[in-house]
Amino acid sequence: MTRSVDLNADMGEGFGPWTMGDDEGLLDIVTSVNVACGMHAGDWDVMERTFASASARNLGLGAHPGFPDLQGFGRRRIDLAAASIGNLVAYQVGAARGIAAKTGSEIRHVKLHGALANMASEDEALARVCYEAALAVAPEIIVMVMAGTAQQSAAAALGCRVACEIFADRAYTDDATLVDRTEPGAVIRAPQRAARRVVDMIEAGAILSESGKRIPTRIDTVCLHGDTPAAVSMARAVREGLAAAGIGLAPFPGTPL
Amino acid sequence: MTRSVDLNADMGEGFGPWTMGDDEGLLDIVTSVNVACGMHAGDWDVMERTFASASARNLGLGAHPGFPDLQGFGRRRIDLAAASIGNLVAYQVGAARGIAAKTGSEIRHVKLHGALANMASEDEALARVCYEAALAVAPEIIVMVMAGTAQQSAAAALGCRVACEIFADRAYTDDATLVDRTEPGAVIRAPQRAARRVVDMIEAGAILSESGKRIPTRIDTVCLHGDTPAAVSMARAVREGLAAAGIGLAPFPGTPL
């Protein structure tokens, strides 16, 4: 039996004249991209360029909705009502589909960004609101969830298409959420260590937390961040580590849980 | 032969806590609505409420994209590159489709707003960029054009579905564009006078300019503005004027030109 996994990265995180990360470098490493939708990053032009580049390489295209907070890059919690969050997700998924269509491509998946993702990973009802909104816009869309969290249980309950994601460069708590960025050790910066962890988790079929806890989960995709200077070398190390371990690369199939 | 015409109004022009116009009053008069898409007015929540209200009455739903300028309500010209304008339209049409889908409804037409509409009414290449963008997102969308302008010729050249629009309350120049709002007489405020003009133009099959020029055109829909205090009584007068003249009301069919 051959195992394979998808590699995804956030892209299109510039805005107007400002750029972030090495999108071109990552495009040759990943198999799926999550594109910011204009609220926490990205604008209609950045989105158009990013979808065009990614679809030219036959990558899986994703909408990456976040909070309306450019200055905070969508990483600050905002106390939005759940119904408003549902509308916010529908708006962004629709906008992403609009821009993708303009480039002759289609949105295949949706992944929540930043504080919105973290909140949904802790609150199944909120995750459900987000996913129902995305599915109302695009019934065949694959919901990318943070494996082991309330995001995953929400998607499982909906019976929709799902991709379970682990993070290459972020430490995990014992409830499968990410250690807060402001804490020491939250972000793993050594490429070899990140690569080793990813292979270990895929071989274990489980998330491995900082404390050593083993949280069993399906793993469909690995998130490689693109906004740090060393992102490309990190991504390459993970890709090489997977190859060395005999794990192939392929876009996630999106099978329901 | 029975003549009929559509009545359309801009709606969903609130933002956050701010409201504009009497949407509920107009919903019972018009047959189509043009809903702001979050750039010059409207937000994801206002859009959701507006699409839900309009689709509950079986009205034709339209996306109403404009410039990204809340403070100026999309009425100030911004020197955006044409390619960026295309992306901006695709973004907004996509977003509108997303929110409409969340309410179980569908976008049927697209109409440009404010300064963007005025620029496209003078510049066929720009109108084409806008309409191609909308059609890339939604190939069956009906393009609502200001009758007799470069908007109409752009849509005719594309061969797409079209609705030709006249304005009930705006004076016309001899090239079928609108007299600038800042000029005296640009906005007609007397309901009976507006109603009379609309019937005259439909019976003439032509736009009638301030100077008395007759500009022949197909007329599929009449725009009733919703942002003035007297909007509802104006709209009612036009509707009654049409009935008195034996002109029926029906959503535009969207036949290509």
Place this chain on the structure above:
Amino acid sequence: MTRSVDLNADMGEGFGPWTMGDDEGLLDIVTSVNVACGMHAGDWDVMERTFASASARNLGLGAHPGFPDLQGFGRRRIDLAAASIGNLVAYQVGAARGIAAKTGSEIRHVKLHGALANMASEDEALARVCYEAALAVAPEIIVMVMAGTAQQSAAAALGCRVACEIFADRAYTDDATLVDRTEPGAVIRAPQRAARRVVDMIEAGAILSESGKRIPTRIDTVCLHGDTPAAVSMARAVREGLAAAGIGLAPFPGTPL
């Protein structure tokens, strides 16, 4: 001895084409105004008009900084770092001083808005960050605080000029904060009842909570809200109630606590 109190209201809460409340009606009732600074409401033009109108009536002018959230009207909590909040307050107080100067007038006080005000009423350190920022910009500025809360203790510790405020139309908890708007009874809508409460609190020299608790405090100013339809009649009732009770009207002196 003659007692007197100031009446303040939030104003300039429009944005671009959108208006809110009856500023003109309130201007003839209050003695001080708190003007939104462009982040949760207000823009440079609305601010200019509001400062010009208020200074023509010799009212006390205040900056009313809030979170950067037009759609949420600054009423949603945003998880901003304290240092960033300090900068945000300095930015808005500076901008308000700029626009006021353009109208030939001066900012006399500062009052926090919405969610930012609520957070500062619960967190003395955060209140201090806000007030230190305002005082760095304008050392003589009078800090208007929600009487009895952490806002008041922060201002007392700074030794700055202070005005202690009670709300005419909001119910109080036992720790002198406002009952959340989403709870029943949080907003008092009967003008006579609001007027009676204000007189009672001034005569008691104390905030009177929903449960009947008496929280002694200096009372320098009474907040009249301007964003509800009935705001002007509410405001007039309070003003008349004060007169009937022999309590005069005068801008707060800003004496330190």
Place this chain on the structure above:
Amino acid sequence: MTRSVDLNADMGEGFGPWTMGDDEGLLDIVTSVNVACGMHAGDWDVMERTFASASARNLGLGAHPGFPDLQGFGRRRIDLAAASIGNLVAYQVGAARGIAAKTGSEIRHVKLHGALANMASEDEALARVCYEAALAVAPEIIVMVMAGTAQQSAAAALGCRVACEIFADRAYTDDATLVDRTEPGAVIRAPQRAARRVVDMIEAGAILSESGKRIPTRIDTVCLHGDTPAAVSMARAVREGLAAAGIGLAPFPGTPL
């Protein structure tokens, strides 16, 4: 007689997570900085950091107001009414003074940005509106003008403190405005060539246009752009070129014209 000139650069052009240019590199080369005020770039945190860094080096601090257009970086013309532009400038100068005060420093000059600067360089009435607004906020502020343009005549007519500026890296038309960025040769990229031009213009006491025209003017400061990758080496070349030609560096005195 010793000649000297000021070197200025735009700074603080990041926004939220996005950076632009090498501010730290430029801070050791220039004598004055122009700091974006949150409308076309910059936010309250970026402003605070930039003012703190620049004032620690005793540089002259400037407010750099622009159009409210982050995506377009203030480089797109927006058809704002003149009165609104005046308010917009007052808002930004006030905000900059607020943030500067928080860092214990003061704004010494104001310089218009991007499309607003270009419009004001062509339209003396518009330039006057901008400068009157800035002077209403800060009567002692030094107005930095594009030498030889309508900006300069507006400032001369006002009798205010002035600094006349030439650009090191931009080609000039025969009416002393900048060749449009979209035209070939508009931006000079060779550091030695830029340095040579600056020395030539200072020695000539004139702007030298592309066509070879000599436009006499006082020259108080030289603009070094900071948003291109090669900005620091360009800036260093100009500084060295000035030293080699015996021209000293000093902040502009701001003498009226």
